[in-house]
Amino acid sequence: xxxxxxxxxxxxxxxxxxxxxxxxxxxxxxxxxxxxxxxxxxxxxxxxxxxxxxxxxxxxxxxxxxxxxxxxxxxxxxxxxxxxxxxxxxxxxxxxxxxxxxxxxxxxxxxxxxxxxxxxxxxxxxxxxxxxxxxxxxxxxxxxxxxxxxxxxxxxxxxxxxxxxxxxxxxxxxxxxxxxxxxxxxxxxxxxxxxxxxxxxxxxxxxxxxxxxxxxxxxxxxxxxxxxxxxxxxxxxxxxxxxxxxxxxxxxxxxxxxxxxxxxxxxxxxxxxxxxxxxxxxxxxxxxxxxxxxxxxxxxxxxxxxxxxxxxxxxxxxxxxxxxxxxxxxxxxxxxxxxxxxxxxxxxxxxxxxxxxxxxxxxxxxxxxxxxxxxxxxxxxxxxxxxxxxxxxxxxxxxxxxxxxxxxxxxxxxxxxxxxxxxxxxxxxxxxxxxxxxxxxxxxxxxxxxxxxxxxxxxxxxxxxxxxxxxxxxxxxxxxxxxxxxxxxxxxxxxxxxxxxxxxxxxxxxxxxxxxxxxxxxxxxxxxxxxxxxxxxxxxxxxxxxxxxxxxxxxxxxxxxxxxxxxxxxxxxxxx
Numbered sequence: 001x002x003x004x005x006x007x008x009x010x011x012x013x014x015x016x017x018x019x020x021x022x023x024x025x026x027x028x029x030x031x032x033x034x035x036x037x038x039x040x041x042x043x044x045x046x047x048x049x050x051x052x053x054x055x056x057x058x059x060x061x062x063x064x065x066x067x068x069x070x071x072x073x074x075x076x077x078x079x080x081x082x083x084x085x086x087x088x089x090x091x092x093x094x095x096x097x098x099x100x101x102x103x104x105x106x107x108x109x110x111x112x113x114x115x116x117x118x119x120x121x122x123x124x125x126x127x128x129x130x131x132x133x134x135x136x137x138x139x140x141x142x143x144x145x146x147x148x149x150x151x152x153x154x155x156x157x158x159x160x161x162x163x164x165x166x167x168x169x170x171x172x173x174x175x176x177x178x179x180x181x182x183x184x185x186x187x188x189x190x191x192x193x194x195x196x197x198x199x200x201x202x203x204x205x206x207x208x209x210x211x212x213x214x215x216x217x218x219x220x221x222x223x224x225x226x227x228x229x230x231x232x233x234x235x236x237x238x239x240x241x242x243x244x245x246x247x248x249x250x251x252x253x254x255x256x257x258x259x260x261x262x263x264x265x266x267x268x269x270x271x272x273x274x275x276x277x278x279x280x281x282x283x284x285x286x287x288x289x290x291x292x293x294x295x296x297x298x299x300x301x302x303x304x305x306x307x308x309x310x311x312x313x314x315x316x317x318x319x320x321x322x323x324x325x326x327x328x329x330x331x332x333x334x335x336x337x338x339x340x341x342x343x344x345x346x347x348x349x350x351x352x353x354x355x356x357x358x359x360x361x362x363x364x365x366x367x368x369x370x371x372x373x374x375x376x377x378x379x380x381x382x383x384x385x386x387x388x389x390x391x392x393x394x395x396x397x398x399x400x401x402x403x404x405x406x407x408x409x410x411x412x413x414x415x416x417x418x419x420x421x422x423x424x425x426x427x428x429x430x431x432x433x434x435x436x437x438x439x440x441x442x443x444x445x446x447x448x449x450x451x452x453x454x455x456x457x458x459x460x461x462x463x464x465x466x467x468x469x470x471x472x473x474x475x476x477x478x479x480x481x482x483x484x485x486x487x488x489x490x491x492x493x494x495x496x497x498x499x500x501x502x503x504x505x506x507x508x509x510x511x512x513x514x515x516x517x518x519x520x521x522x523x524x525x526x527x528x529x530x531x532x533x534x535x536x537x538x539x540x541x542x543x544x545x546x547x548x549x550x551x552x553x554x555x556x557x558x559x560x561x562x563x564x565x566x567x568x569x570x571x572x573x574x575x576x
Contacts, residue, residue, distance in 0.1 A: 065213065066215045071154075078126060081098075162175055214250035246519075248446040286489030294464065313330070320395035336464045357387075368412060372428060419458065430446070466484070486510030490505075507525070
C-alpha cells in the first residue's frame with residue numbers, strides 16, 4: 001500500500017512536465033502546418049507545368065451557307081498528340097508505332113518517349129485520319145486533344161467574300177472577319193491533368209451563330225467561270241463581276257480575279273490577294289458616270305429630254321480641253337444622244353450647266369466618296385474631290401462628268417446605277433440573308449440609302465440606257481428576247497504624271513428586264529489587250545453571261561412575261 005502511494009506521488013510530480021511537453025510538441029506541429037500551407041501554392045505552381053496544362057475549349061464556329069442552304073464554310077477536326085513517358089512500358093515499340101503513324105523520325109520520337117518530363121508534345125496538329133489511327137493504338141499514356149479547324153468545301157468559290165480563319169480561330173477579311181464575334185461564339189478555358197486517368201469534366205463551349213448569305217452558289221460559280229474565261233481571252237491582268245438585285249440590294253454573286261483558296265490561305269504569294277477588289281479596289285469609272293451626270297441634271301431641272309447643245313468636238317473647262325472619244329464634232333446633239341454615242345463634250349457641257357454645288361451634291365446623293373456600308377470587311381470609300389479641297393480645280397467639274405479625275409469601287413458604281421433600275425431608290429448592298437443563333441432567326445431587311453433622283457427621272461434615264469444598247473455603241477450587249485438597259489465605260493489609267501496611253505480599264509453595267517429589273521450586272525476588266533473600247537471587249541461578255549444568268553434565275557423572255565402579266569400573273573411570284 002505504501003509502494004502504491006509512492007508511485008502515485010511520483011506520477012503526479014511528473015504529470016506537469018508531460019503536459020508541458022505535449023503542448024510544446026503540438027505547437028511545433030502547428031507551426032509546421034502553417035508553414036506548409038504557406039508553401040503549398042509555390043509547390044503547386046512548380047508542379048503544375050509538369051502535371052497540369054491549360055487548354056482553350058473553342059466553341060464550334062458557326063457555319064456559313066449560301067441562300068439555298070449550301071455549305072460554304074464548315075468546321076473539321078485536327079488532333080494534337082502528346083504522351084506521358086512515365087506511363088509507357090515498351091518504349092521502343094511505342095516509338096516505332098507513333099513514328100510510323102505521325103510520319104516522324106523514329107529516333108526523335110524515341111527520345112521524346114524516354115524523356116524525364118511528365119508530358120511531351122509529339123505533334124501539334126495532325127488531320128482527323130491520322131488522329132484516329134493514333135486513337136486505335138489504345139495507349140493510356142497518350143493524350144489526344146481535338147482541335148477545331150475551318151474548312152471550305154467549295155474550294156476557291158466565293159473566297160474573297162468568305163475570307164478565311166487562321167490557326168488561332170480568328171477570322172480575317174470578308175464575312176469571317178466582319179462577323180468574327182458572331183461566328184466564334186464564346187470559348188472557355190480549362191485546366192486539365194496530363195495524367196490520362198485524371199479525366200477532365202465534359203464541357204462544351206457556346207456555339208457560334210450560323211450565317212446565311214444572299215449569294216447563290218450556282219450564280220457565283222457561273223460568274224467566277226466567266227471571269228476566268230474573259231481574263232484569259234482578253235489577256236487582262238484582272239477583273240471583277242458583281243451580280244445584284246437592284247430592288248433589295250442583295251448581292252447574288254461577287255468575284256474578282258485573281259483569287260485564292262481559303263483552305264490554303266498561307267500559300268498566297270501576295271497578301272493583297274486576300275482582299276476583295278470588288279469593295280476595296282478604286283478605279284476611274286469612265287463613261288458609265290455619264291449616266292449619273294445626265295440623271296442628276298434631269299432631276300435638278302437643268303436639262304430635259306429635249307435639251308440640245310451644239311457639239312464642236314471640244315470644250316475648255318478650268319484650263320483643260322475636253323474632247324470626244326472620236327475627236328469629232330457632231331453638231332446639234334440631244335440628251336439621249338449624249339449617252340447613246342457617249343460624248344465627253346456633252347457630259348462636260350451638262351456638268352458645267354449644273355455648276356459645282358449642284359453637281360457634287362448629286363454625286364454625294366448617289367453615294368460617291370463614301371462607304372456603302374456593305375456587311376463585308378475591308379470596304380474602301382472611293383475618292384471624290386469637291387470645291388474647297390486642295391486637290392480640286394474647276395477642270396474636275398468637266399472631267400468628273402465622264403468619270404475621270406475621281407475614283408470609285410465596283411460596288412459603289414453598281415449601287416449608284418441600281419438606283420436608276422429601282423425607280424430612283426438606292427438600296428444598301430447586302431451579303432447576309434439571315435443569322436441563326438441557338439435556333440433564333442434574325443433575318444436581314446432591305447435598307448434604303450436614300451432617293452437621289454425621282455421615279456420619273458429614273459424611268460427617263462432607264463429608257464435612254466435601253467437606247468444605248470438598242471441603238472448605240474453598246475449593241476453587242478443586247479440579249480434576244482429581253483430589253484436590256486446598259487452603258488459601257490473605257491477609263492484611262494492615271495499615273496503620277498499623266499494617263500497611260502497603252503492600257504485601259506473597261507467596264508459594262510446593265511440590268512434586265514429594263515421595265516421590271518430583276519438583276520443588275522457589273523463587269524470590269526483591267527487592261528484587256530483584245531480591243532480599244534469596252535463596247536468591243538466587255539459588251540459581248542455581258543451578253544454571254546446574261547444568256548446563262550436568265551436561265552439560272554428563271555427570268556422569262558419579255559413576251560412570256562408580258563403574257564403572264566396580262567393573265568394576272570407576276571414574275572415576282574416565280575419560285576427561284
